[in-house]
Amino acid sequence: MNWMYLLRRIGQMILTLWVVATILFFIFRLMPGNPLAAYIDPTFTAEQQQELMRQFGLDKPLWEQYFIYMANLLQGELGQSFFYKDSVTSIMMNVLPNTIYLMVFSFVIAYVLGILFGVLFAWYRGSKFETIGLIATLITRSAPQFWVGMVLLAIFSFHFGWLPSGGVSAAGSQYNSEWDKLTSLEFYKFLSLPAFTLIFYLIGLPLLLMRSNMLDVLGDTYVEMAKMRGLSKYRIMFKYGARNAALPVLTAMAVGIGYTIGGNVIIETVFSWPGIGRLLVNAVTASDYPLAQGAFLVIAAFMIFMNFVADLLYGLLDPKISAGGGK
Amino acid sequence: MMKRKWLFWFGLAVLLTVVISACSNEEVKEDVVKEENVVVDVDPTRYLDPISILSRPQSAAPDEYETAILIRDALIELGAETEVQTMPWEQLADIVWYERDQWQMTGWQMAARPERLDPDEFTYNLFHSQGMVDGYNFMGYNNPEYDALAEAQRVEVNQDVRADLIKQAQQLIADDAVYHFTVHPDINIVYNKDVFDEGTITDMTGMGARNFWTYVNAEPSGDQTDIILNSADNVQAVNPFYISGSTDSWITELIWDRVMRMNDKGLPEAWAAESVKWVDDTTVSVVLRDGMTFHDGNPVTAEDVKFSFEAPKTGEVPMYQPFVEYIEEIEVLNDLELVFHLSQPWAAFETASLAKLNIVPKHIWEPILTDLQDSPENAESFQEDVPVGSGPYKFDALRFQEEVVLEANEEHFNAPKFDRWIVRIIPNMEAALGMIQNGEINFLATYTGDAELLNTRVEEAGNLEMVTSVDLGFRFFAVNQRLEPFNNLAFRKALQAVIDKQLITQIVWKGFATPADSVIAPTLEFWKNEGIETPTGGIAEARNILSEAGFAWDEDGKLLKPE
Numbered sequence: 001m002n003w004m005y006l007l008r009r010i011g012q013m014i015l016t017l018w019v020v021a022t023i024l025f026f027i028f029r030l031m032p033g034n035p036l037a038a039y040i041d042p043t044f045t046a047e048q049q050q051e052l053m054r055q056f057g058l059d060k061p062l063w064e065q066y067f068i069y070m071a072n073l074l075q076g077e078l079g080q081s082f083f084y085k086d087s088v089t090s091i092m093m094n095v096l097p098n099t100i101y102l103m104v105f106s107f108v109i110a111y112v113l114g115i116l117f118g119v120l121f122a123w124y125r126g127s128k129f130e131t132i133g134l135i136a137t138l139i140t141r142s143a144p145q146f147w148v149g150m151v152l153l154a155i156f157s158f159h160f161g162w163l164p165s166g167g168v169s170a171a172g173s174q175y176n177s178e179w180d181k182l183t184s185l186e187f188y189k190f191l192s193l194p195a196f197t198l199i200f201y202l203i204g205l206p207l208l209l210m211r212s213n214m215l216d217v218l219g220d221t222y223v224e225m226a227k228m229r230g231l232s233k234y235r236i237m238f239k240y241g242a243r244n245a246a247l248p249v250l251t252a253m254a255v256g257i258g259y260t261i262g263g264n265v266i267i268e269t270v271f272s273w274p275g276i277g278r279l280l281v282n283a284v285t286a287s288d289y290p291l292a293q294g295a296f297l298v299i300a301a302f303m304i305f306m307n308f309v310a311d312l313l314y315g316l317l318d319p320k321i322s323a324g325g326g327k
Numbered sequence: 328m329m330k331r332k333w334l335f336w337f338g339l340a341v342l343l344t345v346v347i348s349a350c351s352n353e354e355v356k357e358d359v360v361k362e363e364n365v366v367v368d369v370d371p372t373r374y375l376d377p378i379s380i381l382s383r384p385q386s387a388a389p390d391e392y393e394t395a396i397l398i399r400d401a402l403i404e405l406g407a408e409t410e411v412q413t414m415p416w417e418q419l420a421d422i423v424w425y426e427r428d429q430w431q432m433t434g435w436q437m438a439a440r441p442e443r444l445d446p447d448e449f450t451y452n453l454f455h456s457q458g459m460v461d462g463y464n465f466m467g468y469n470n471p472e473y474d475a476l477a478e479a480q481r482v483e484v485n486q487d488v489r490a491d492l493i494k495q496a497q498q499l500i501a502d503d504a505v506y507h508f509t510v511h512p513d514i515n516i517v518y519n520k521d522v523f524d525e526g527t528i529t530d531m532t533g534m535g536a537r538n539f540w541t542y543v544n545a546e547p548s549g550d551q552t553d554i555i556l557n558s559a560d561n562v563q564a565v566n567p568f569y570i571s572g573s574t575d576s577w578i579t580e581l582i583w584d585r586v587m588r589m590n591d592k593g594l595p596e597a598w599a600a601e602s603v604k605w606v607d608d609t610t611v612s613v614v615l616r617d618g619m620t621f622h623d624g625n626p627v628t629a630e631d632v633k634f635s636f637e638a639p640k641t642g643e644v645p646m647y648q649p650f651v652e653y654i655e656e657i658e659v660l661n662d663l664e665l666v667f668h669l670s671q672p673w674a675a676f677e678t679a680s681l682a683k684l685n686i687v688p689k690h691i692w693e694p695i696l697t698d699l700q701d702s703p704e705n706a707e708s709f710q711e712d713v714p715v716g717s718g719p720y721k722f723d724a725l726r727f728q729e730e731v732v733l734e735a736n737e738e739h740f741n742a743p744k745f746d747r748w749i750v751r752i753i754p755n756m757e758a759a760l761g762m763i764q765n766g767e768i769n770f771l772a773t774y775t776g777d778a779e780l781l782n783t784r785v786e787e788a789g790n791l792e793m794v795t796s797v798d799l800g801f802r803f804f805a806v807n808q809r810l811e812p813f814n815n816l817a818f819r820k821a822l823q824a825v826i827d828k829q830l831i832t833q834i835v836w837k838g839f840a841t842p843a844d845s846v847i848a849p850t851l852e853f854w855k856n857e858g859i860e861t862p863t864g865g866i867a868e869a870r871n872i873l874s875e876a877g878f879a880w881d882e883d884g885k886l887l888k889p890e
Contacts, residue, residue, distance in 0.1 A: 032414070032417075032418040032421060033415070033417035033418045033421050034417065034420070034421040034424075034425060036424075037416070037417045037420040037421055037424070038417075040420055040424055040463075041463075041570075042437075042448050042449070042452035042453055042462075042463040043448065043452060043646075043649045043650075044462075044463070045461075045462070045648075045649065046460075046461040046462070047645075048645050048646070048648075049461065051645055051705075054703075055703065055704070055705070080708070083563060084563055084564065085563075085564060085569075085704075085707055085708035085710075086564075086708070086710060091727070094727040094728070095727060095728055150757065153757075153758060153761060154761070157761065157765065158761040158764060158765055161765050164767060165758050165761055165762055165765070165767060166751070166753055166755070166758050166762070166767070167729055167730070167751060167753075168729060169726075169729070171553065171555045171730065171749045171751055171767070171768070172553055172555075172730070172732050172747055172749045174724060174726065269754050269755055270755050270758065271755070271758075272729075272751070272752065272753045272754060272755060272758065274726070274727060274728035274729045274752075275728075278728060278754065279728065282561060285415065285417060286417070287417055
């Protein structure tokens, strides 16, 4: 690992974040809509309007607002939400864990199953098992998430009543800590429907990627050799084939995690899951600039970081790819 | 080559247009009327600019959008070129509110709130010319006669005389065609009969079954002692000094007591007070109930009440300022008695002030407000960890984007019959409908989906009951009186004639609404003017009104302005 390369990549990351933060700052202010719209009411007076503008810091010139925002950002201060009148960081910390749980849980299952079935599909290429499996994968991958979500709700929640339909806990009950939440069966009941919906969507990528990589690998001479040596089917499949074919899947996973953190808006809405996607949508519609900026920035930072991880992973896992521009 | 050819034709076209328009200006001094106001050789300046109706998109507000389409079609039939322009509410409100000469017509709505049971807010704040520049009179309605009525009803303490003024104001709004009312929607509230004793649900006038009285007086019919209801909106804050979202107001109503409350008939009645007496037109004496305590155990005293009503005057509680505007002085006589001195007679004082302000504990909020004096923030941004009031429910927990849990205050003089009140935040309406069926919630407090579907589901399920009431709030289209053609009364009257409320009620609302003709809902019998007359004759009457006012049509049926 080349340290200069690492430093340069970190420098790039910071630059990208600054660009993102700047774009976010201006995009929300140029967007039609007004944060004061949420307060319009017959008893809303002109003095109140001015007072709110002052409170929100919107009475200052745009460039001044920008420098204040940047200065705060450098100190790790994301500002105060217009809508909730509370610090953006603390609002996000309320819901970020839920988004991460849903994402990690779904990712692990989707990738484990995806890789497994990818291997099997490649091995049994041309069989009925593969044909049906492949069609099913394409269907789940292209089905709209809200539709899958509603169908799952209709069946498992409203028809059979096996699983709860929304939220992270039963009405009026609460977990004593995050640990308590993660170790209680109750939480997984609430998690299962949103997670299944997400898994349905996520599983396609690792599965198809694994299958095509595996087909390449299975044609290689060393696999032929292994077959001739009379090694067991599963040993060849997993030890010789899958290990070599899994590389691109792992990097796809790193990037995929980055993208999924912000992309759960639909699932979070369908299942009333208290996560950052819902927060983001509300913040944007209410023109709550600080909250929307903060949430987007966290998501962007996460994505940029996961891209960085993917790059590093590639270098680590495949020595053929040398870090630092292939000199 | 191509470019030059194109330039030639363009130049020729411009030349011809100039010549033709010059001819018509010279020759046609007066339009030639063929028959029934049909004009040939029209002066081009007489054509109307296309009319644009603002509406939220169909996905967000199907009723508003569909109504806008019906109105558009009627205007087109009348010969006025019209289009519907959709945009999200935030953007629409931004234009209507802050760019007051940039829009012609817009869909809008007023929601039901307990203090709106008194007609003052709708009568005064919506239409008084004071609000033309930056208040709620965004239509630019300016009629001194109306202003006088609105002011008079505000200071008239004799409610019978006042009702007469309110009725005159309603007729004037109709005569001047200020708002184009469509409907009062139905409020459909569904509850589970296995959980609630049917006879104990209160249907409050104009507010429906989802109200304070249901939450405190409903009795359990089985073992379930939690009221579990839904809301689609996040809770913004649980703060007695901050008027935030509507879900927040359901919560603050239950945690904090008020001197008076709006009863199920829509009239203010003494609540935390033993009695409220008008000594004269500007003096009100209040005696508090004995033995009330805050949730932290401290007694509720006259000093707390005085503090609660004076706090808005410190500048730290801006949203409540309008509700204490005419309170000049509050005199505390002893622990339980106090006297309000008003600066002028104020007819809506009981509803808009005594039944509106929350009684907060002085010992908690006084130091907070003092601290806030030196900070740029005000009381609205202060969130207590555990909000303390004296109301029938105590705060238990707020789980962000998930739920708020309140516990019954058994010490209260009107202690609830249920143990807990839990509001679940459910943004997915279809899921909320499923939840009331499978028992995850037992009170469907808000439902913005298809009312017909809801009705069917309730009928199918044996254990559900739907309470349908007429909303105090209403839907309407506002027109900008600063701009053509809406600055012309005849055009507004013609618009009244072509808006078919029966059709809108049946087609758009599938019958789950009541046609509206005033800011006062028909259920508020005391205030409602039953005899409001507006043109309803459709296209034919509209054409007559327009003709009489000098409007005309060209040969293609396009509407022309008066000369």
